[in-house]
Amino acid sequence: MSATERAPALLSIGQLADRTGVPATTLRYYDELGLVRPASRAAGRRRYAASAVRDVGLILCFREIGFSLAELARFVAGERDxxxxxxxxxxxxxxxxxxxxxxxxxxxxxxxxxxxxxxxxxxxxxxxxxxxxxxxxxxxxxxxxx
Missing domain, CATH: 1.10.287 (Helix Hairpins)
Known part of the structure; x- marks a missing residue:
């Protein structure tokens, strides 16, 4: 098995945008805030792990509930209490x-x-x-x- 077969496929920002319905500009903003970070960069382009789809979904749900992005950042980083x-x-x-x-x-x-x-x-x-x-x-x- 080659290294490319073993490594999980990374998503481009466009692919992440397509899978989540969130514009790439918003995904870049989430990156700036530290909410959804790319797993790596290839030739200066963001590459996301498949789990980023779930992370964006979490943001969408919490925003719909009424959490601000700042509150969401504290929630994700916080302790259970x-x-x-x-x-x-x-x-x-x-x-x-x-x-x-x-x-x-x-x-x-x-x-x-x-x-x-x-x-x-x-x-x-x-x-x-x-x-x-x-x-x-x-x-x-x-x-x-x-």
């Missing part, structure tokens, strides 16, 4: 985002069904705006107006 703490923080962050979305949805649904038929003419709408200007949250302002 640190990862659990990051998961807890992200869960709390997502819960807060969900709450803000529900408050916004309630406000928009009111605007859609507003008895004044036009939110800009609605006295409740303007009392909510005034409440925000006084430092109340949207939720507090909306609940006081109703």
């Amino acid at each position: 640190g990862r659990q703490e990051m998961i807890d923080r992200k869960l709390a962050e997502l819960a807060e985002q969900q709450h803000r979305i529900e408050v916004a949805r309630t406000a928009l649904e009111h605007g859609k069904k507003c008895p004044a038929s036009e939110p800009m003419r609605c006295s409740r709408f303007w009392s909510i705006v005034e409440g925000r200007l006084r430092g109340l949250s949207l939720e507090e302002s909306h609940s006081r107006a109703h």
Whole structure:
């Protein structure tokens, strides 16, 4: 068996881009951040191990969950306890985002069904705006107006 038969095939950046759906420019950025490093360089070109496909998949999943690239770098490099703490923080962050979305949805649904038929003419709408200007949250302002 020759050396080329024993050595695992390396992927070019274009091949990695094709297999993951991630543009080569983004893969270069991931390399700069240390998230997906090439296994070697041949004639100045990046060559990736097959495992880089999995690494890019991990990044895509974590980005969809809401992790920043910096958070992802800390997650991958971290200890198990640190990862659990990051998961807890992200869960709390997502819960807060969900709450803000529900408050916004309630406000928009009111605007859609507003008895004044036009939110800009609605006295409740303007009392909510005034409440925000006084430092109340949207939720507090909306609940006081109703």
